[in-house]
Amino acid sequence: MANSDATPNFGGRTSVRLVVLGDEGTGKSSLIATVAAESFPENVPSLLPPTRLPLDYFPDRVPLTIIDTSSSPENRSKLAAECRLADAVVLTYGCDQPATLDRLSTFWLPELRRLQVKVPIIVVGCKLDLRDDNQQVNLEQAMVPIMQQFLEIETCMECSSLNQIQVPEVFYYAQKAVLHPTAPLFDQETQILKPRCVSALKRIFILCDHDRDGALSDGELNDFQVRCFNAPLQPAEIVGVKRVVQEKSPEGFNEHGLTLTGFLFLHAMFIEKGRLETTWTMLRKFGYDNDLKLRDDLIPLNFKRAPDQSVELTNEAVEFLKAIFFMFDIDGDGVLRPAELDDLFSTAPSSPWAEGPYIDAVKKNAFGGLSLAGFLSEWALMTLLDPASSLANLIYLGFAGDPASAFHITRRRRLDCKRQQSQRNVFQCYLFGPKKAGKSALLNSFIGKPFTGTYSETTYERFAANILDHLMDKPKETLILREIPEDGVKNLLSNNESLAACDIAVFAYDSSDENSWRKAMDLLVDVASHGENTGFGVPCLIVPTKDDLDPSPMALQHSTRVSQDMGIEAPITVSVKLGDLNNVFHRIISAAQHPHLSIPETEAGRNRKQYRRHVNCSLMVVSVGAAVAIVGLAAYRVYSTRKNASDLGITVSHQTASGSDL
Structure with missing residues (x-):
């Protein structure tokens, strides 16, 4: 299920930067010089400059830059800086120096963790040609305990620069670890696919299961292969896939074809065998980035x-x-x-x-x-x-x-106001009010939560959304309530565009508490003034809550008078405790649908409007006076011309003036 001719796609990555580090004398510089020259150089500097391999050096054709480092104490800060810029680390030890192998777990790997270097690590034993025949080391036995302790190690291998043994492979696997990373796909500790990988593979499986029978038929498998790898599956390959899955995962195939279980098994097998490019090619064809999220360009x-x-x-x-x-x-x-x-x-x-x-x-x-x-x-x-x-x-x-x-x-809400009708299906209502005004109880009742009677201060914005069956058999609308904590109002209004997203504002207060009303009125004035100053005025409603308690006559009278003075709807009293909501949510929707109404007008706003009206009237008087003066001047000029002509005894006819007698 793979083909190397597929178009490369590496999650947007266009280059790879490798940093080579390890103890002095382990062969770092010789390793880099050998891969660059494709031969072992006789004289190698102790520290090489950045080395860039040709674009076509490896099949993936991604530029690869290799950074040599010095492990001397005076260069520690520079080494740390290079590690933080690395896409992957090649960590070396000398096959002829057993102590440098021990230093991997006692110094280098802990140091990389301390520096918070979270990139793939390739452990490489250099100078394989110099290993003492009497000190043969089984690489697997030596490295398994270290790899179990340090899961960031991607792979380990040994090489010889002198004898050209596995030198290109070191950098190929390092680049591969960057372009086709294991960490997002596979949990090294539990040896299973990670949840996000499973989610991505499941989505791809469903998208490829065109007949929705829960399995990929031979035809669907072939379509999948062509889409991901630009080549069809041969009949023998399909038979081979079936045989492997049926042997290892009997539930992976049924009479309809490859099941999701079998699909996941195949990719886990590819990853375990180091064929990550197969899984990554497929994921990228379906739009996933290296974090297994859809790419931004999609x-x-x-x-x-x-x-x-x-x-x-x-x-x-x-x-x-x-x-x-x-x-x-x-x-x-x-x-x-x-x-x-x-x-x-x-x-x-x-x-x-x-x-x-x-x-x-x-x-x-x-x-x-x-x-x-x-x-x-x-x-x-x-x-x-x-x-x-x-x-x-x-x-x-x-x-x-x-x-x-x-x-x-x-459509813009400003245009809705001019047209005197909103076309929206979703309305956002900002719910203001002082503490203990009953905002949260009102919001909870909107989404069917029972009344509790216990007070808990709201310290962050809360949302509630519900679809309302509108009156008169009109289409259903969605109302979204956004509860604004009293302490958050000042910060909200510090932004000139904060009310632009608001379709309607509701001001709740405790109807039994005159002080609660005064605070709510202050909020109403602040919001109304903000709307007047920024041009984002919004319809407003006053909602006295807790109607089951003894009302404050002053608060009720004052709120009614204020609503009249500001030109908004009369207050809507509710009792969440008694379940008497007075059709408040439908009335909120109705007010939001007519955004030109119930926009409060403050005294300062009225004064500004009167001033503008006065200025406009003054300008009109000035304009009329100017027009009269111009007409008078024109009339005088006509009179003066005629008088002069009469004094000279000249009579001018229309025909003569037109030149018809000439």
Whole structure:
């Protein structure tokens, strides 16, 4: 399942830098000079300058630069600097000096760890021709304990520069360790494929299983071979693959062909036998980089948009996700259990929703299961916050369409205000309020979490997303609540574009606490002023919470008057404890859909508007006066001309003026 004629692709790497180090007298410089000259030089300097091998020296055709080093104490700092720049390290010992072999584990390998050099290490015994016949050493017996202790050792070998024994191989394997690294694929300690490697191989297997029968037929195997290695599999090769898999892994083949188990077994076997280039060639053909993530060039990392534009999934992407949901809902109960969700994301490097801000952001059942609405809400949230990650995970799940067909950039909110209607399907609501105002309780109720009554201060931004069935049988919209801690408001508003992504702002306060209202009003004024100053004004709603408690009459009266004065909707009272939410979430959506309404106007804003109106009126008066003066001047000039003509006895007819009598 390999062919050396495949187009080279090394995860974007265009050169390799090797550093050769070891005790003095172990043959470092001779090793480098011999590979460069392809013969053993008689006179070798004690320290060579950087040596570059010709581009075609090795089949991979990647430029290779070799750095010689001195191990003398006065050069330690330079050696450390070179090691930190290395892509791989060739660590030498002298076959004629057993003490230098011991120094690998007592000094050099610990020193590389101390310097935090995390690159492949090739251990090389030089001067094989000078080894004492009476002190023969079994390389495997000598190196296995060291390699078990230092897993960063990629391989070990012995060579002779004088006799031209395995000299090119030293640098070939060192370069290979960089271009086709073991560490991302295989756990040397447990001797199994790493989880991220398994995820990548599983995705490739599924993409190649065109008939979705859980196995690769002979035809699918051949298509896979052509795609990855530019050459078909011969019938004898297919028979050989089947025989090897059936002998070592009986579950690797069934009546339909090579199963996922067999596919994984083959690649583990390739890696164990040192044929990493086979697995890496396949991974890179399917778009993976050296970290086993999709390459950046496959995923637009910069979705160009104005600050007041957002990113949403298209209908094509949503339909794809619906199909994926039902495919992995094995028991058909309309809910993805945690195990089913893990299986769904098993072709991705990791689950994108395993941590904040997604882990607790949508409605789940008592067993942690996600409904279709919750599933799509998570995707809407991820697309809004991190469209590049959303696209990457769509591709990991098998989305094969044009990336541009998966996303829609919304119309600018400023234009929505002018058109007096939003076209968005996903609305982001910033939830402001002082401490103990009930913000978290309101957010939790939105995603079906029960009311607890215990207070826990929110110190970081939290998100909640849910799909609402809108009134009047209109399409469903997704609402995303973003809880802003009171202590985080100042930092948020320090950015002039901080409200650009906000479709609507809600200000919650404890209706039983007048002081809570005063703090909420201050936040409202701050946000409204910020919007007026930056041009990103947003619709605002006031939500008095805890309506089950005795209300503060002053707070209620004041909030009502403030909403009237600022030109926004009347306050919407709610009680999360009693479950009386007064249709607040639908009302938030409705206000966001009409972005020209409920934009608060501060006193300073009104004064500025009146001033501008006054200036405009003044300019109009000046303009009218100027126009009258110009008309008067023109009339005077006409009168003056006619008077002069009359005094001279000249009569000018239209015909004469036109020149018709000439």
